[in-house]
Amino acid sequence: MKIQGKMFIWLSVFILAVAILYGVWSKEPVGTTALFLAFGLSIMIGYYLAFTAKRVDAMAQDNKEADVADEAGEVGFFAPHSWQPLSLAVGGALAFLAVAMGWWILYFSAPLILVGLFGWVFEFYRGENQNQ
Structure with a gap:
């Protein structure tokens, strides 16, 4: 550092x-x-x-005098897979499209963004990745 x-x-x-x-x-x-x-x-x-x-x-x-291997080891915990970023990306793309095409598109993008956001935050509280 x-x-x-x-x-x-x-x-x-x-x-x-x-x-x-x-x-x-x-x-x-x-x-x-x-x-x-x-x-x-x-x-x-x-x-x-x-x-x-x-x-x-x-x-x-x-x-x-250090080698590259000196910093080897466990880096941290990473989620194995998640569908939530896809929901956030589609919702975000629709939200930006709403700025150009019409604000009514936000009615479709807001639920996608909320589902993706809440799903990503709470994905380790339920399902196969639930912490014991």
Whole structure:
């Protein structure tokens, strides 16, 4: 994590320099504001990663002599399969179509979005993936 924190802090320094140069040369407020906001986001992420790296053990990417296999092991738990993202995608596509074609399409997209959202949140509380 130390490496990632340093990378984001150096990235934020670069973005700040670009924002200042862009603001002076272009005198365009929207792009300058966007670059300063990107600087703020980058410095927040870099500070968080650097702060968190002090509280956790050193990871393999912090060791210059580490191999790829040093970080091997269990990554986490992942759902085996789920149909809920399909429902959310179809509902979201219909919702965006409603903006272009007519708001009445939201009557069809809202139930799909709600079913997909609730199904995805609660999929481990019922059915074959239920936690014991």
